Amino acid sequence: MGHLGRTDEPDKRTLRRELLAMRNRLPEDDVEAAGAALTEHALELGELTHARTVAAYVSVGSEPGTLALLDALRARGVRVLLPALLPDNDLDWGVYAGADSLVQVQHGGRTALLEPAGERLGPDAVTGADAVLLPGLAVDARGMRLGRGGGSYDRVLARLERAGARPALVVLLYDAEVVARVPAEPHDRPVHAVVTPSGVRRFRRPQEPGR
Ligand SMILES: Nc1nc2c(c(=O)[nH]1)N(C=O)[C@@H](CNc1ccc(C(=O)N[C@@H](CCC(=O)O)C(=O)O)cc1)CN2
Numbered sequence: 001m002g003h004l005g006r007t008d009e010p011d012k013r014t015l016r017r018e019l020l021a022m023r024n025r026l027p028e029d030d031v032e033a034a035g036a037a038l039t040e041h042a043l044e045l046g047e048l049t050h051a052r053t054v055a056a057y058v059s060v061g062s063e064p065g066t067l068a069l070l071d072a073l074r075a076r077g078v079r080v081l082l083p084a085l086l087p088d089n090d091l092d093w094g095v096y097a098g099a100d101s102l103v104q105v106q107h108g109g110r111t112a113l114l115e116p117a118g119e120r121l122g123p124d125a126v127t128g129a130d131a132v133l134l135p136g137l138a139v140d141a142r143g144m145r146l147g148r149g150g151g152s153y154d155r156v157l158a159r160l161e162r163a164g165a166r167p168a169l170v171v172l173l174y175d176a177e178v179v180a181r182v183p184a185e186p187h188d189r190p191v192h193a194v195v196t197p198s199g200v201r202r203f204r205r206p207q208e209p210g211r
C-alpha cells in the first residue's frame with residue numbers, strides 16, 4: 001500500500017512524478033509569492049466572490065498557497081467548505097472558521113493535511129457549493145485536470161453530477177502546469193477555469209455550445 005497511483009495509467013504516473021519534482025524544486029519564496037498573486041486573480045472571478053458557498057482546500061507543501069484566498073473569501077462573507085480525507089480517499093467537509101481552527105492530520109505516510117476542526121457535514125455537503133476550487137498537478141487546453149491520483153476529486157465531480165449540481169469548477173496551479181494535453185480516462189471531467197499566478201484562463205464547455 002501507500003502508493004496512490006498504483007491502479008491508474010502509467011502515463012499519468014510519469015507525468016505526476018515530473019510535475020511534483022518541478023514543484024519540489026521551487027524556493028519557498030516563490031511558493032508564497034504564487035499564493036499572493038493567485039489570490040488576487042481568484043478574487044476577480046465573479047464565480048467566487050458572488051458565491052454563497054465555496055468548497056476549497058488548504059494548500060500544503062509546495063502547492064500554490066490558498067490560505068490568503070480562504071481568508072479573503074471568508075472576510076467577504078462567503079461560506080468556505082474544506083475537505084477532510086476519509087480512509088477510502090473520499091472527502092468529508094467542514095466549514096472554514098479561520099486559520100486557528102485548522103488541525104494538522106497525518107494520513108498514513110502522506111504529506112500532513114490541514115483540515116477543519118469543527119462539525120463534519122458529510123461527503124454530500126459539497127453538492128451545495130456554488131464554486132469548487134480543486135487542487136491538481138496540471139490542466140490541459142480542454143480543461144482536463146491531472147490530480148494526485150487518489151481519485152478524491154474524481155469522486156467529488158461524480159457526486160456533483162449525480163446530484164445535478166453545476167458549480168463553477170476552478171483548479172489552482174502554477175503557470176507551467178497549464179499544458180497542451182494530459183492523459184484522460186473516461187471518468188475524468190473537465191474543469192471550467194484555471195487560476196495561476198499570472199491570471200485566469202477559462203475553458204470552453206463542450207457540452208454547452210454557444211456559452
Ligand atoms: N492541500 C490539499 N488538500 C487535499 C488534497 C490535495 O491534493 N491537496 N487532496 C486531493 O485529492 C485530498 C487529499 N489527498 C491527498 C493525496 C495525496 C497527498 C500527498 O501528499 N501525496 C504524496 C504522495 C503519496 C503517494 O503517492 O503515496 C505526495 O504528493 O508527495 C496529499 C493529499 C484532500 N485534501
Ligand SMILES: Nc1ncnc2c1ncn2[C@@H]1O[C@H](COP(=O)(O)OP(=O)(O)OP(=O)(O)O)[C@@H](O)[C@H]1O
Nearest residue numbers: 007008146147148149150151152153154155158187
Ligand atoms: N467516481 C469514482 N468513484 C470511485 N473511484 C473513482 C471514481 N473516479 C475515479 N476513481 C478512481 O480513482 C483513481 C484515481 O483516478 P485518477 O488517476 O483520475 O485521479 P486524479 O483525478 O488524478 O486524482 P484526484 O481525483 O484525487 O485529484 C482511479 O483508480 C480511478 O479508478
